[in-house]
Amino acid sequence: MTDSDHHRDHLESRTVVVPRGKAIEMLQAQAADVTRLYARPMTQWRLALRRFRERKSGMIGLGIVVALILVAILAPVLAPYDPIQILIGKEDVSRYESPCIHALGCPEDRPQHIMGIDGNVRDQFSRVIYGSRVSLTLGFFTVTLALFVGAGIGAVAGFRGGWFDNIAMRVMDVILGFPSLLLAIAIVAVLGPGLRNALLAIAIVTMPGYARVMRAQVLAIKESDFVSASRALGASSRHILFRRVIPNALTPLVVLATLGVATAILEAAGLSFLGLGAQPPAAEWGSMLATERNQVFTAPHLVFYPGLAIMITVLGFNLMGDGLRDALDPTLNK
Amino acid sequence: MLSYITRRVLLAIPVLIGIVVVVFFLIRAIPGDPCTSLLGERATAAACARFNEANGLNEPIYIQLGIYMKNIVTFDLGESVRFSRPVNQLLIERLPLTTELALTALLLSVLVGVPLGIVAARRHNTLVDTGTMALANIGVSMPVFWLGLMLAYLFALILRDTPLVLPPSGRLSPGVFSTPYYTVWGWELSDGSAWAKFNEYAANHYIFNNFITFQWTVFWDAVKHMILPAVALATIPMSIIARITRSSLLEVMSKDYIRTARAKGATETSVVRSHGFRNALLPVVTIIGLQLGALLGGAVLTETVFNLAGVGRALYDAITGRDYAIVQGFTVIVASVYVLVNLLVDLSYAYLDPRIRLE
Numbered sequence: 001m002t003d004s005d006h007h008r009d010h011l012e013s014r015t016v017v018v019p020r021g022k023a024i025e026m027l028q029a030q031a032a033d034v035t036r037l038y039a040r041p042m043t044q045w046r047l048a049l050r051r052f053r054e055r056k057s058g059m060i061g062l063g064i065v066v067a068l069i070l071v072a073i074l075a076p077v078l079a080p081y082d083p084i085q086i087l088i089g090k091e092d093v094s095r096y097e098s099p100c101i102h103a104l105g106c107p108e109d110r111p112q113h114i115m116g117i118d119g120n121v122r123d124q125f126s127r128v129i130y131g132s133r134v135s136l137t138l139g140f141f142t143v144t145l146a147l148f149v150g151a152g153i154g155a156v157a158g159f160r161g162g163w164f165d166n167i168a169m170r171v172m173d174v175i176l177g178f179p180s181l182l183l184a185i186a187i188v189a190v191l192g193p194g195l196r197n198a199l200l201a202i203a204i205v206t207m208p209g210y211a212r213v214m215r216a217q218v219l220a221i222k223e224s225d226f227v228s229a230s231r232a233l234g235a236s237s238r239h240i241l242f243r244r245v246i247p248n249a250l251t252p253l254v255v256l257a258t259l260g261v262a263t264a265i266l267e268a269a270g271l272s273f274l275g276l277g278a279q280p281p282a283a284e285w286g287s288m289l290a291t292e293r294n295q296v297f298t299a300p301h302l303v304f305y306p307g308l309a310i311m312i313t314v315l316g317f318n319l320m321g322d323g324l325r326d327a328l329d330p331t332l333n334k
Numbered sequence: 335m336l337s338y339i340t341r342r343v344l345l346a347i348p349v350l351i352g353i354v355v356v357v358f359f360l361i362r363a364i365p366g367d368p369c370t371s372l373l374g375e376r377a378t379a380a381a382c383a384r385f386n387e388a389n390g391l392n393e394p395i396y397i398q399l400g401i402y403m404k405n406i407v408t409f410d411l412g413e414s415v416r417f418s419r420p421v422n423q424l425l426i427e428r429l430p431l432t433t434e435l436a437l438t439a440l441l442l443s444v445l446v447g448v449p450l451g452i453v454a455a456r457r458h459n460t461l462v463d464t465g466t467m468a469l470a471n472i473g474v475s476m477p478v479f480w481l482g483l484m485l486a487y488l489f490a491l492i493l494r495d496t497p498l499v500l501p502p503s504g505r506l507s508p509g510v511f512s513t514p515y516y517t518v519w520g521w522e523l524s525d526g527s528a529w530a531k532f533n534e535y536a537a538n539h540y541i542f543n544n545f546i547t548f549q550w551t552v553f554w555d556a557v558k559h560m561i562l563p564a565v566a567l568a569t570i571p572m573s574i575i576a577r578i579t580r581s582s583l584l585e586v587m588s589k590d591y592i593r594t595a596r597a598k599g600a601t602e603t604s605v606v607r608s609h610g611f612r613n614a615l616l617p618v619v620t621i622i623g624l625q626l627g628a629l630l631g632g633a634v635l636t637e638t639v640f641n642l643a644g645v646g647r648a649l650y651d652a653i654t655g656r657d658y659a660i661v662q663g664f665t666v667i668v669a670s671v672y673v674l675v676n677l678l679v680d681l682s683y684a685y686l687d688p689r690i691r692l693e
Contacts, residue, residue, distance in 0.1 A: 177349045177352065178627075179668065181632070182668065300484075310477045315471060
């Protein structure tokens with residue numbers, strides 16, 4: 001029986017108690033009040049949600065992330081130009097042109113380019129908008145991969161112990177022994193440059209974090225009374241692991257995964273900046289920055305906006321992750 | 335304590351061996367063989383055979399691994415095929431720059447991060463606290479290479495006619511040279527000896543070298559060139575250190591012994607300094623050690639942005655250019671330093687908190 005079932009039972013016994021007679025309407029109103037009170041039982045998640053809503057920074061982070069997701073989905077609507085379309089012959093613009101915003105006094109007869117024109121005569125604003133698609137997808141898939149593989153290894157290592165635990169965790173130690181960006185560079189060098197390989201590399205170097213946290217959680221939960229009870233009832237190891245242990249171990253991983261998206265986006269941008277991630281002409285913030293970095297003194301807007309976009313995205317996920325941590329673990333921060 | 339140290343050191347050894355082995359196989363997994371990448375696409379089979387013979391590349395893989403392990407233990411890191419020079423020599427030239435960069439950045443992040451964290455904690459829930467933490471949040475989200483480029487733009491171009499102007503690239507201005515201390519002091523060093531190499535290595539730390547020899551013009555030039563890269567590199571660790579210091583101090587300040595200290599009439603400053611800060615220091619020390627890895631990784635990006643010929647940049651060039659010896663040698667050195675620093679952090683943690691070594 002779940003918590004909400006319990007509350008519903010309780011609620012029914014209350015409604016039965018309502019006496020008939022003249023006061024029935026009044027009591028019905030009262031019952032409605034009770035229903036409202038009990039219809040939303042205070043489960044742990046609901047409490048966490050309330051705590052999350054109370055923290056301003058977490059909500060700002062959520063706002064940024066939601067806004068970015070909307071930008072990514074609506075990119076074709078928001079972007080005035082095709083991100084890889086070269087505007088030579090289409091418009092009277094030249095490369096490295098500064099931003100032209102009509103509202104800020106740029107002559108009306110000039111085409112409007114909010115973030116200027118890049119070195120290949122493309123609209124920078126459209127490229128920055130489309131860049132959100134690349135970064136968000138990459139962040140999401142990297143973390144999903146690292147989470148599933150890492151947490152899987154950690155869960156099995158913690159649950160079974162023995163030689164698997166020893167070997168798996170030593171391998172994780174070795175991965176952690178490298179500065180993460182350097183290992184990611186080496187892995188991409190092996191796999192070949194490209195966005196998908198950068199994703200794989202970052203997933204590999206971030207995996208140990210999930211494995212360690214999951215293992216620690218599993219080790220703690222394994223010893224708890226409800227697991228012993230389940231075992232006494234004759235549940236199989238598999239049932240205990242998937243139905244009892246893992247669901248109860250997920251909370252810190254949610255936080256870690258949210259913060260992990262931020263790390264993944266930052267590291268992927270770094271790899272792209274070094275020419276190992278997204279390849280031209282793809283509209284990816286890190287590689288846009290890399291392409292125009294020598295123009296920083298002549299056309300700073302081409303470096304400024306993609307970097308700002310990376311920073312805002314990473315900031316959004318960081319704030320949201322911090323908010324989630326405070327909400328899910330009230331003992332951590334008062 | 336001694337048994338704890340022994341245990342920790344013994345635990346670090348398999349990790350080090352693991353790193354060495356992983357590097358060995360990673361390098362050999364990089365597509366393209368070193369012969370064609372160095373002698374060119376049109377290298378003849380005979381030339382390649384000679385090349386492989388000379389570099390021990392036609393031995394069975396486990397023999398290669400064995401030789402490689404032996405060489406690392408004897409600190410013979412081989413010869414870079416691209417530069418035709420020993421990897422040791424390249425390390426002597428390039429490691430000091432990265433060391434200086436990482437240490438300056440670390441120093442900066444501790445000297446700014448810790449006080450910021452303390453101020454934020456002491457003024458908990460005020461505008462100062464919120465502001466500092468907002469800045470710290472922006473700081474951790476900063477792409478190092480973007481910040482570097484923007485700093486270069488600001489200090490080298492916008493502020494070029496003010497006293498605040500700072501150089502955007504290189505280690506020293508054109509025409510400025512760092513004279514090694516052993517030349518200044520007229521030491522006789524026999525060429526090629528280990529002692530001479532050590533001195534050359536030490537003197538390549540320009541800031542250090544020109545400080546101890548009182549060559550102030552060169553010293554300031556080196557410092558000025560270091561400021562922008564170090565600030566860019568320090569931003570993320572600084573923000574993390576500030577956040578950890580704050581939350582750790584906040585937690586400690588709610589403990590019973592703090593109330594006791596206040597109750598016995600100690601001044602707030604003394605409570606914070608000798609009861610709060612000391613106990614809040616443990617997580618801060620750990621995080622400082624962990625940041626070193628981020629600094630070494632970030633050095634690749636920073637050195638790229640500021641055109642610095644350090645280890646990070648050399649490693650990147652070597653990986654993309656399949657220069658086996660450099661990648662092997664440098665990665666092993668960098669990763670070993672990283673493992674050793676983390677070992678030291680663990681040990682200092684045990685020293686600061688006696689409970690740990692008893693576990």
